[in-house]
Amino acid sequence: MPSYHPAVTSRHVAPRRPRALRHARARSRHPLLRGAAVVATGVLAFAVAGTATVAANLQGNITSADVSDLVVPVDEPSTDATPDPQDASAGQALDILVMGSDERDGENAAIGGSVEGMRSDTTILVHVSADRSRAQLVSIPRDSLVEIPACTATNGQTSRPRTDLFNSAFATGADMGGDAASAAACAISAVQVNTGVTVDHYVVVDFVGFTKMVDALGGVTMCIPEDMSSPMAGLQLSAGVQTLDGTTALAFARARKGVGDGSDTSRLGRQQQLLAATLQGLLSKNFLTDTGQLIGFFDAATESLTTDPGLSSIADLTGLAFSLRGIDPASITFLTIPFGPAPSDPNRVVWTPEADAVWAAIAADQPLPSSEPAAPAAPATTDPAAPADPAASAPAAPEPTPTETKAAGQEAFTGADVTAVCS
Template sequence: MSRARRSAAVRQPGPASPGALPRTRREARIRARSRHRRRAWTKAGIVGALVLVVGGGSLAYAFYDKLDGNITTADVTSSLGDDRPADSPAGALNIALIGSDSRDGTNGRYGKGLTTHNSDTLMVLHLSADRQWATVVSLPRDSWVDIPGCDLGGGKTSKPTRGKINSAFAVGSSGGGGVTSGAACSIKTVESNTGLRIDHFMEIDFSGFKEVVNALGGVEMCLPKAVKDTKASLDLPAGCQKLNGEQALGYARARYSLGDGSDIQRIGRQQQLLTAIFATVQKKKLDAPAMYRLADAATKSLTVDTKLGGLSALLGLAQDFQSMPKDNLTFLTVPNYPRSLDVPSDKANVVWKSSAKELFAALRADKPVDKEGRPLVTPGTSRSPDGSAAPQRDSITVTVLNASGTTGKAAETAGKLAGAGFRTAPSGNTAGQRQTVVRYGPGGEPAALAVATALGLDADVVREQSTGAASAVTVVLGTDHSSLGL
């Protein structure tokens, strides 16, 4: 059956959810026998395996139609509207990697009470125009962001709100549009908060993840300490070892038994696992049957946009990855800090640091970044969020206010800034506060970042205020000044 005919034949609306995108027969079969394996946290691993595997020279093209038929497509274009970021530089691509955390069926063993479908994992893969480097940015599911109004179908649009980024998928799919509407709302949310134009998306069911790892013969991981997590069905000794599919799955899921139990640290472990999978595929000399098993497992797990849809486009991605210089794939997490620093009662969520603007500005301009998300620049030069040179220090006027309660700290800091080439206004005292911040007026972020850098402060302390000149910056010293090197 041709691809067009398959879509027409099996994607008919079901009576239970008018307007929803119906399942393909493949989806129904997979979900019926393996719902318990549908978690999103390691979905990018299947993308990695796919793009590296299906491009292998030993892949028999007799299997092309079979693999092509595995892939499900969804059209999100009409739901994104016209108010979108500018196109990526010619040749560069931004691909959203999205997965939901449904607890349907036996998925309930991973947690009860969840009735919505959120994006448990959300990443942006940026491929450079020259295909010499790529960056994968993880967006924590607890990121507190603006969620725009989304198309719910039937002429209805959701109201703009502010909340966790993973709830955007639930908002979009609440009108019955399933993966298509959920993905569209997630994409709109990513675009509005990053300024990146999302060119394609992949929603990846991990039903084939264990098969991918097992077909590779496992993946090597080195664990600093033993891991035992009953929720993830994981019991591993300390040391370097080879994880099979079930163990790799558990390691990607594990959260509360490792580190501080946060999703941020779990993202780091997932990225380590994905790196190991990429490295394993690149190093192994796989025979044709093994290549096919990997590609078959990966393609069965994919839903992609119609523009990317089909094995030929994915083969193109595979070739791009294969031609990329070794070690030029970077994984990172968007710079963030606990929202409790702004809202003490919120202990669960995170806010993106102001340095995230610098990260996304670089990717919008198709410029590489380091593992901290900072644009790679010529040594000795300064950066501003739009990639241009930072303002000269002698053009920036800094006022230092002492909120630390320690006598003389404002004058001492102002003296350091003057010695570093900044202009300084009279210093003084202000109401006490814990955190040191650097404030700036409209258009003044480059100047504020220059001041923060000179003082050895993280970019997350830089905050915008509604008034003031772009060249005027205020440093408010909190009681944490001693720990920040002031």
């Protein structure tokens, strides 16, 4: 039987020698490169070590000392701009009731004499339009016969409703509560019931507060058309342009007997003139655009003011005043509410139907109705058949428009109008 010999395959061939790795073969083939790499590595290590040694030696040679806190700094202008005052009621129409108080305690007694109680002969409703482009200051005669509603003082006392003089509302509140807040509450109630206007804020200013405001402004310059003398008010002024200090301005505003016709209407007119001159001073001296001056003005004035919480801070007052910085004096109107003699007593007054139109315009935040309707255009008188006269057709030189003098207290006027003429 023939013997079987399996085929010899490659799997059974004697194993070959292991191949040398390629990189090992490369090193073995380039001994010079390997030596160069070793030398480069050594040189680099030596250089790094040497540099570190030199740096350490140099650092040790330097002496450091911080003197930044010891030198005088460069006086550079600040880059932090002072933010403009913010109007907390921006976009809203405001009605503010301003009342002058003749309370005669403390410093007030030194100015006006000592008298018991608290009265108000000056009440002005100030309307500021929502867009801050208009302001109307409406004086309310103290002798107006109006409905006085029941009102409550800060101590809880309540008065009975009645028909009486307008300024009795302020006095009633003061007598019940013994403070300016009670007086203001009753006066505000009387205004709202008789006008339909909602009072947003109030300000009660006494003698001292008024004089400080005028003095903080540097006085008020006014035209005094004739000599004025009122011993009872302590007023003595010569005709001409005068700059009134706080005390003199107060006497000018309070004087009634011995000045003009001695009426309360005449006094209201002088108060309006004084307010107009004060506002002109604020605008001309840039008080409304200079935050520093504005804050200083209110800082002096607010020592003797009583206000509601909405106007109780310098920030509130300066924010509102700053919002009026661009107002045109011609858009600030002063007027006394239209009135006539009371049928029951010629020494008292009642509001006329024209007053209703004023209050309605204020409540709607609209311009006041004009008291002087525009004159109709004159019809043409030229005869077309008549021959043209060359001389008549030549343009005539324009005549200067005479300056109209408004009667303050008797008719409305603006901050741009003339209410007194000094030679």
